[in-house]
Amino acid sequence: NAGVTQTPKFQVLKTGQSMTLQCAQDMNHEYMSWYRQDPGMGLRLIHYSVGAGITDQGEVPNGYNVSRSTTEDFPLRLLSAAPSQTSVYFCASSYSPSQRRQETQYFGPGTRLLVL
Amino acid sequence: GQSLEQPSEVTAVEGAIVQINCTYQTSGFYGLSWYQQHDGGAPTFLSYNALDGLEETGRFSSFLSRSDSYGYLLLQELQMKDSASYFCAVRGSGTYKYIFGTGTRLKVLA
Numbered sequence A: 001n002a003g004v005t006q007t008p009k010f011q012v013l014k015t016g017q018s019m020t021l022q023c024a025q026d027m028n029h030e031y032m033s034w035y036r037q038d039p040g041m042g043l044r045l046i047h048y049s050v051g052a053g054i055t056d057q058g059e060v061p062n063g064y065n066v067s068r069s070t071t072e073d074f075p076l077r078l079l080s081a082a083p084s085q086t087s088v089y090f091c092a093s094s095y096s097p098s099q100r101r102q103e104t105q106y107f108g109p110g111t112r113l114l115v116l
Numbered sequence B: 001g002q003s004l005e006q007p008s009e010v011t012a013v014e015g016a017i018v019q020i021n022c023t024y025q026t027s028g029f030y031g032l033s034w035y036q037q038h039d040g041g042a043p044t045f046l047s048y049n050a051l052d053g054l055e056e057t058g059r060f061s062s063f064l065s066r067s068d069s070y071g072y073l074l075l076q077e078l079q080m081k082d083s084a085s086y087f088c089a090v091r092g093s094g095t096y097k098y099i100f101g102t103g104t105r106l107k108v109l110a
Helices: none
Strands: A004-007 A010-013 A021-025 A031-037 A043-051 A056-058 A064-066 A076-078 A087-093 A111-115 B001-003 B009-013 B019-024 B029-037 B044-049 B053-057 B060-065 B068-077 B084-092 B098-100 B103-108
Touching: A004 A031, A004 A087, A010 A021, A021 A031, A021 A087, A021 B044, A043 A064, A043 B098, B001 B084, B001 B098, B009 B019, B019 B084, B019 B103, B029 B060, B044 B053, B044 B060, B068 B084
Parallel strands: A010 A111, B009 B103
Antiparallel strands: A004 A021, A021 A076, A031 A043, A031 A087, A043 A056, A064 A076, A087 A111, B001 B019, B019 B068, B029 B044, B029 B084, B053 B060, B060 B068, B084 B098, B084 B103
C-alpha cells in the first residue's frame, strides 16, 4: 500500500493564481481531511469528508474548496492564492470516526506552498 | 471555544524520562490522540486514549483524566531519534472535526 500520497511536494504561486493540491489514499478510508500547518502553530483543519459526495468545513475554510467524487481522492483547490496561504498542507485519512475505532489518522508527506 | 495547550519546548537527556502535558478546554470529546512529527516530516500517530487511564505502547505511554481536563505523553529511555515535535489532538463531541494543540518541541541531548 502506498498509504496517503500528495502532489506536488512543493509549489510556488503568484498572488491571484489558482491551483489544486492532490491527495489520494489506497486504504479504503471513509474519512479524509486537509490541514495547514504554519510555523509555531499546530495543524488547523481546512475541510474534511466522511465519504464520497460528503464534505464539510473545518476551522479555516475560507479561500479553499474541496470535492470528494471517489473514496480514494480528495483534492484541495485554492481559488485565488494569497500570501496568507503560504503554508505546509497535509492531507490525512482514517476509518470513519462514527465507527468508533481507534481514531488513527494517516498523514501524507505534505505540500509546501509559497505564494508570492 | 475549544483549545488544547501544550508547553512549547521540553529538553531532556538521552536515557531519561520526559512527560509532555496537554490541557484542554472543550465541552466534550471522544478521546485524546498523540502524534509525533520530525522536522520536515509528516505527523505520525503514537497513541490514543478513549477512556481515562494509562495506555502503554513500548517506550511510550499516554494518560487521560477527563475530570482534570488533562492528559500527558510519557516517553521513557529517551533516544536521540525522539527529538521531534509532539501534538495532542481531540475530536469534538458530536463532530467530525479534529483540533490539534500547538505542539511541544522535544530536544534530546547526548
